[in-house]
Amino acid sequence: xxxxxxxxxxxxxxxxxxxxxxxxxxxxxxxxxxxxxxxxxxxxxxxxxxxxxxxxxxxxxxxxxxxxxxxxxxxxxxxxxxxxxxxxxxxxxxxxxxxxxxxxxxxxxxxxxxxxxxxxxxxxxxxxxxxxxxxxxxxxxxxxxxxxxxxxxxxxxxxxxxxxxxxxxxxxxxxxxxxxxxxxxxxxxxxxxxxxxxxxxxxxxxxxxxxxxxxxxxxxxxxxxxxxxxxxxxxxxxxxxxxxxxxxxxxxxxxxxxxxxxxxxxxxxxxxxxxxxxxxxxxxxxxxxxxxxxxxxxxxxxxxxxxxxxxxxxxxxxxxxxxxxxxxxxxxxxxxxxxxxxxxxxxxxxxxxxxxxxxxxxxxxxxxxxxxxxxxxxxxxxxxxxxxxxxxxxxxxxxxxxxxxxxxxxxxxxxxxxxxxxxxxxxxxxxxxxxxxxxxxxxxxxxxxxxxxxxxxxxxxxx
Numbered sequence: 001x002x003x004x005x006x007x008x009x010x011x012x013x014x015x016x017x018x019x020x021x022x023x024x025x026x027x028x029x030x031x032x033x034x035x036x037x038x039x040x041x042x043x044x045x046x047x048x049x050x051x052x053x054x055x056x057x058x059x060x061x062x063x064x065x066x067x068x069x070x071x072x073x074x075x076x077x078x079x080x081x082x083x084x085x086x087x088x089x090x091x092x093x094x095x096x097x098x099x100x101x102x103x104x105x106x107x108x109x110x111x112x113x114x115x116x117x118x119x120x121x122x123x124x125x126x127x128x129x130x131x132x133x134x135x136x137x138x139x140x141x142x143x144x145x146x147x148x149x150x151x152x153x154x155x156x157x158x159x160x161x162x163x164x165x166x167x168x169x170x171x172x173x174x175x176x177x178x179x180x181x182x183x184x185x186x187x188x189x190x191x192x193x194x195x196x197x198x199x200x201x202x203x204x205x206x207x208x209x210x211x212x213x214x215x216x217x218x219x220x221x222x223x224x225x226x227x228x229x230x231x232x233x234x235x236x237x238x239x240x241x242x243x244x245x246x247x248x249x250x251x252x253x254x255x256x257x258x259x260x261x262x263x264x265x266x267x268x269x270x271x272x273x274x275x276x277x278x279x280x281x282x283x284x285x286x287x288x289x290x291x292x293x294x295x296x297x298x299x300x301x302x303x304x305x306x307x308x309x310x311x312x313x314x315x316x317x318x319x320x321x322x323x324x325x326x327x328x329x330x331x332x333x334x335x336x337x338x339x340x341x342x343x344x345x346x347x348x349x350x351x352x353x354x355x356x357x358x359x360x361x362x363x364x365x366x367x368x369x370x371x372x373x374x375x376x377x378x379x380x381x382x383x384x385x386x387x388x389x390x391x392x393x394x395x396x397x398x399x400x401x402x403x404x405x406x407x408x409x410x411x412x413x414x415x416x417x418x419x420x421x422x423x424x425x426x427x428x429x430x431x432x433x434x435x436x437x438x439x440x441x442x443x444x445x446x447x448x449x450x451x452x453x454x455x456x457x458x459x460x461x462x463x
Contacts, residue, residue, distance in 0.1 A: 029047070081109060194207050258336040
């Protein structure tokens with residue numbers, strides 16, 4: 001599993017700190033000394049966001065670096081530093097809070113997917129700001145790297161079995177219980193919706209339900225359930241996607257990647273909670289045994305589901321996973337899923353919608369998202385649209401009636417029918433992808449809402 005290089009960032013009291021090159025963030029109106037201003041003017045540096053200016057000393061070596069902060073400095077812009085700076089050891093000159101956030105951003109920006117292609121990069125390292133929790137920063141960056149690498153890996157190498165293997169490795173590393181139900185055993189163990197979606201896949205890519213349990217014997221602690229959608233590849237099923245729509249469907253297991261990465265982070269940090277991580281891992285394939293539009297499926301909760309569209313498969317496998325989560329009687333449930341294109345139409349690729357009917361949880365998640373600069377936007381579980389998922393022949397339908405239009409909302413309303421009722425629940429409809437490549441944000445897998453969820457859990461339970 002991916003890790004961040006062991007020494008991209010050094011402790012503030014490291015012997016090398018004295019030789020580190022200063023990195024200063026300046027905006028368009030930032031004051032510079034006369035010689036630096038002359039150098040900036042000569043090279044056209046204006047302090048715009050993303051600009052970098054190497055300032056040499058009298059000996060020709062790098063004296064310091066100026067980084068454009070724009071009109072409003074965003075410390076997360078430091079994600080780009082490892083791609084823009086020449087090899088060397090640097091230290092950030094910024095306000096302490098901004099410097100700590102920027103240091104984490106630097107770590108996040110070091111991610112490179114190089115499993116299939118060698119990618120060289122400059123050996124850029126950083127001295128941690130005073131007060132920066134180095135161990136915690138590396139854990140967070142590594143969790144995000146795990147989620148991103150899982151999403152980036154092609155489906156031939158990231159199928160249901162590989163998700164199971166990663167889950168098993170995480171469980172074994174932290175002394176957690178691990179179980180998996182595979183193939184036709186899903187019917188015997190009452191996971192009929194997961195089985196229906198995944199049964200058309202080749203035998204070696206059989207559907208499965210993965211469960212990790214950690215600290216479950218410590219019954220005095222609150223129980224957290226993390227649920228992830230793990231569609232290794234989504235053809236759309238018999239309602240087949242277009243070639244363009246199918247191109248990036250290796251990322252349709254992004255919810256599972258987030259749940260596993262966050263679960264590992266919770267265990268590494270030894271938060272005082274009990275934890276279950278639940279992943280439904282399938283391939284939505286096409287064969288003579290594929291489930292069909294018009295079929296009626298059973299679900300673990302006992303509700304019947306009319307299939308209107310086989311490309312709305314994520315909510316089907318989550319229905320069984322959420323029902324299983326409810327059997328644990330959790331105090332808090334978070335589900336992560338690359339669920340709807342409608343969410344992208346509403347909010348674009350960089351702003352995941354948050355759905356919950358719990359005001360305290362919404363406030364905590366949004367506050368955490370703002371604090372760690374991992375954005376979320378609350379969307380309504382609008383009751384007026386519940387009728388759009390009513391079915392004439394079953395308890396619920398998996399495609400909403402056209403009149404409702406709000407596809408992300410109706411998908412969340414569908415999940416709400418299966419969510420645990422013993423505690424708060426939130427659904428995060430993540431994109432898990434950077435559609436445009438730029439320094440620190442290469443095109444491909446992205447961790448979204450993971451840091452916000454972790455910060456919320458820390459604030460609630462380890463505060």
